[in-house]
Amino acid sequence: MLFGKHINRYYLKYFLLILLGCVSLLLVDYFQLIVPELYRDVIIGMNTGSVPVDGIEVPFDMAFLLDRVCRPLIIVILVMVTGRFLWRVCLFGTGTRVERDLRSRMFDHCKDLSHQYYQVNKVGDLMSLFTNDLDTITECFEMGILMTFDAGFLGTISIVKMARMHGWLTILCMIPMGILLAIAIIIGMRMEKKWDKRQQTYSDISDFVQENFSGLSVIKAFVKEAKELLAFRKLNQKNEDANVDFTKSEALLEALIFLFVESVTGIILGFGGYLVYQGVFNAGQLLEFIGYFSAVVWPFMAVSELIGMRARGKASLKRIGTLLEAPVDVKDSDTVSNDIQTLNGEIEFRNLTFRYPGADYDALKNISFHISAGESLGIIGRTGAGKSTIADLILRTFNLPDGTLFLDGRDVNTIPIKTVRENAAYVPQDNFLFSDSIANNIAFASDTDDAGLVQSSAILADVDENISEFSEKYQTILGERGVTVSGGQKQRISIARALMKNAPILILDDSVSAVDVSTEKTILDNLHKTRKGKTTILIAHRISTVEDMDRILLIDNGEVVAVGSHEELMRTCKPYQKMVAAQSMEEEHKEDTDNV
Secondary structure (H helix, E strand, O other): OOOOOOOHHHHHHOHHHHHHHHHHHHHHHHHHOOHHHHHHHHHHHHHHOEEEEOOEEEEOOHHHHHHHHHHHHHHHHHHHHHHHHHHHHHHHHHHHHHHHHHHHHHHHHHHHOOHHHHHHOOHHHHHHHHHHHHHHHHHHHHHHHHHHHHHHHHHHHHHHHHHHHOHHHHHHHHHHHHHHHHHHHHHHHHHHHHHHHHHHHHHHHHHHHHHHHHOHHHHHHOOOHHHHHHHHHHHHHHHHHHHHHHHHHHHHHHHHHHHHHHHHHHHHHHHHHHHHHHOOOOHHHHHHHHHHHHHHHHHHHHHHHHHHHHHHHHHHHHHHHHHHOOOOOOOOOOOOOOOOOOOOOOEEEEEEEEOOOOOOOOOEEEEEEEEOOOOEEEEEOOOOOOHHHHHHHHOOOOOOOOOOEEEOOEEHHHOOHHHHHHOEEEEOOOOOOOOOEHHHHHHOOOOOOOHHHHHHHHHHOOOHHHHHOOOOHHHOEOOHHHOOOOHHHHHHHHHHHHHHHOOOEEEEEOOOOOOOHHHHHHHHHHHHHHOOOOEEEEEEOOHHHHOOOOEEEEEEOOEEEEEEOHHHHHHHOHHHHHHHHHHHHHHHHHHHHHHO
16 A cells, blocks of 8 residues: 555545445455355365265255355355445545546646746656656555455465465465565565656656657757757667666566466475375365465465555655645745735835846846836836846746835735736736637636627737638637747737736736737737726837837846836936937838838
């Protein structure tokens, strides 16, 4: 059986089902041991013409066969069939329930883990936990209970019955089986380490395949198929080596089981045959003894298998335990106030310095600025200046010091994270879309899937016309991560999703970079019309994208350089003036090139 911090609870939770399954299993074992006695009576009757029953010789005739053999055998068969059905339903059904519950706990915990966790742990490794490792634990749980009770009860009763028939013959049989058990324990300890290595290589190859499928367009663009194939072959070889190494130990154990079982069979036939010759046994009793030993073989094989299975289960449970015990870094503090449900959209940064976990430098340095509720703010700066970090902190994606970020005048650490995110709509740089219909992707952030609202949001994002050109229109199913639409369409569908939420705070992180100037202007005009009275933050690289915002924040190297309207910054901020001049020259050069 498999025991551990994350599995023990299920033995109590499903105690009644497990108990019923075990009782059914033991009942099957008890009736199974009646069969050798029936074989004995038949052989004795065939040889002598009568069978001793309770000290009385009963003639071996049709009445005896019907009453003493056939009828009991039918009862045994019916009990065994019913019992096997019950223990399979109870034990295997419980295993399935445990798998479902564990998978739900794992997924529920995963959704609470921070971005930092997923930056360290690869997707392929995590997926192997939900598939390979979870299957192993389920097998160990259900088969572990089965083997423990079945081997214990059936083995004990069989050995007792064998010992009652002949003690020395039983001892001679048990010596090789005891040696087998000791060897199995030693091999099982080695198998645990080999199974852990096997699982790790499986995780590595899963992660590599997942990453290559996601980046297939890049691989093809740089003609690196051969390089990736060689890298895959190396990982595949490691996976093969680990599997072969584990299989060798498993095969060695199975071969030893066969060797020792057959050696005991030889002992029974040799010494048992001698006992029949001496008149200690008759042929029927020898067959009965062989029947009991046949019942003993399974328990010893089960114990050997249980050792290897438990080794695999412990390794997989350890890996899953690491996931379930991973700390939730970003969570509500003890000072959070649960009575806050809505926000107006006022945002203030006060002398905030922030460094990403594990980073060597500060992403933001002592920044301070204020956004009034209903105000629109454009944030510009060079790549890596810290623009996206500001969006991450407003959404409480990372932890930050008390007294550095305020929403509606309250410290963000006193507001529930759920409330913060429910009152904000976000369009990230990578514009993730689900492999679902366009309509469901747009309605994802809202509590309604009203087709009219979906279309009106798409119109505001200037993507309705493109969607209408698809054969299935809004019911068109997108490929994985939205690969079936262009970059500009993906951005606009993401913007439509954010607009449908109609949140007090809207953050667009470089969300119109893949659209043309005309489409950008349409989207921005729609934003200005529909977002009046609501806070809008637009992160961009182009000055033209943010110049009509109420105010513009210029950030460089994690520091606030200037804050003001476009006109104010043009008068007072030289770095901003240089950016405008540089981008104007780029536009002029592009126009000249297009004209040529």
